[in-house]
Amino acid sequence: MFFLHLIAWLPVIPVSAQGKPDSGCPKLTKSAPSPTKPKNCPDPKTVPAVKGTLRDNECLIGGIMGGDFFNPCYAPNVGAGMGSILSGGKDGGGIGKAKQDWSGGSGPFNARYSTDPSLPLHTIYAPKVVVPGKKLPLLVWANGACATNGATFTNLLTELSSHGILIIATGSPKTPWGTPIPNYTSTLLSPTSSDKSRAIQLTEAIDWAFRGAAEGKYGSVDLDRVGAAGQSCGGVEAYSASVFEPRVRVVGIYNTGVVDPGRRWYLKEMKQGIGYFHGGEGDFSYDYIEQDFREIPATLPAIKLQLQAGHMGTYFEPQGGKFGKASVAFWKWQLQGDETSKALFFNKSSSLYADGWQIDTSHWKA
Template identity: 40%
Template sequence: MRRTLTRAALAAALSLGALVGAAALTPAVAAPGGSGPYPADYSTSSSLPNHTIYRPVNLPTERLPVVVWGNGACSADGTSAQNFLKEIASYGFLVIANGNPGGGGSSTSAMLTQSIDWAFAQNTDAGSPLRGRVDTSEVGVAGFSCGGLEAYAVANDPRVTTVGIFSSGLLNDADDYQLRRLNDPIVYVIGGSGDVAYPNAMDDWNKLPAGLPAFMGNLNVGHGGTYHETNGGQFGYVAQQWFRWQLKGDQQAGRTFAGTDCPLCSRGWQVQRKNLTLGTDPTPTPTPTPTPTVTPTPTPTPTRTPTPIPTAGPSACTATYTVANQWGGGFVADVRVSAGTAVNGWRVRLTLPGGAALTHAWNGRSTGTTGTVTVANAEWNGTLQAGQSATFGFQGTGTGAGATVSCEAA
């Protein structure tokens, strides 16, 4: 009964557009902003109507991961949280918000999908300044309040690699299927117990799939958050740190969430964590310098001469491959890894047909894009007992039929 009442209260607030008025969040004059190395501003595009596009004024040399955003109250004002969105973009991201600058009316979750589609199309458009500048392998979907519900709705898009829920939670138990289909790391940024969305967010937190990497941060600022503050305030700080970790591999930013200490606790946050592990990739905070290319790459010998799977006794693991969806220019495939004996890690070698290329994988860590590529387990699905299985998927270009897979214990 308590959950029903609190969710009904949130639904009423969303329908009235009373959670945070758009005008209260919109600075009077647009100007480049953000605390990152690439001051960012917003613009619009005739090829993406009803959206607002945030990006660095001067594009960095590295490609831009994508973050798409749904506004509070499902507002179609793409500048209702511009300080917050400029902050994210200033760290080298392409951020696209639902709605025109200062726009009216309501948005939908389909507009988030349109944002992703547009970003991918710009990356290959010969006439676009973003041609070849978009990292289509790294996409975050996020939103505030009603916009968080929009983010939930498209979180299962195979192109999405992380999800952000800001002061939001599902309105009904009947919608819990959206939690069960989550398969990418998720961050919750909530305004504390005084936030009208708090009970719903905590209920969702307790129902997340086992093994899903997740972070819950509560700051007692209420439902309005800190979006209107300089650089988006503390909510802006947490957002850019999360996306820098998840979409750029910035391990220093990752320590904000998965380190042995709790750096946010000294800022007044109440923190909960699930299944978060810092990787070993020493990638630094993104800068224009190309120094990461100096790091010697590992010897490719294992990929040229794979270790044969033992013929005696049961195989440590096996893999099965299925094309889940095929269209003119690409496909989505699923791979199931089954353990014959207990394993503490697995690695699948995937040989793609000629002309096919892997563009993005989820629930696994991919190496290579064409020919024979390798997908290793993620941090949360590598340990399998005999008879257990795990799955990963990927999106590719070309034709998926005819690929072959093999599995070995890591």
């Protein structure tokens, strides 16, 4: 059985922004990293910097900051995190607790997902009823495993959207809103599509919003408040779509980090504030996030949250569980300027700390 993150390493036909095979991209030849780390791997500190181009965002899984995902010397130890994927950790989580949630979220604007013919390879999460007189900030999202089903993280993204955020996820939904997915947990564990998204699809979503395509149908969009985020493989896509993108104000990195040591230098190029979320020591992305947090510029605003919930967190619990609650607070603070939400991160008596979150605010002045 292939799990979500492991699926992210499988080869696919490179696609263009329109989803068609693109012969201009280098052919991917390797299938998956060896389960055993080879002997005589180079010291990551000696690996030379790779000078990629933004073309990588169209051709590489993970994009310009993804790099050599297939190199078993760098790949995460997926096998070590299998147990946490199913059962989570002491603070909850795990796909074993997954439950489909069609409540529309806990926020004041009941939300749902839909598709738009002018953006067919994406899924749009928005309030069901256009919110009059209110500009909605924009969040573009890339799925775990770089999956192309934009409904994969429905519980989390619907919850966020219900608090007044327009969200565009990579990939069209495989089922209409409200349609139960048979064998839901098994579906999450074993995605059927071998196709993978590309970081350029996040840029494509931003371009679509900047053309005014969302106006009226989904409400008014605040183009001065744009975020990019993703989970696991999708988190690296969020990095890649943001590093040279001035329209993105803040980045959310969930359960991932820069794997290829030849591309770690791009962390020094990041200009946006970053929120890091991971599932603790049982999350096989743990070392990468911890390293990223240490290596980003000292002056870059960043905050790091960890909950002992494993690599898949609580995203698939109703309203995204504890990860949903923390994400609502983060994005309301960052994209809506909500001071009450901001205080949750700096007040150690807040509900986030009570939920078990360990929060490092050392990079972010209160």
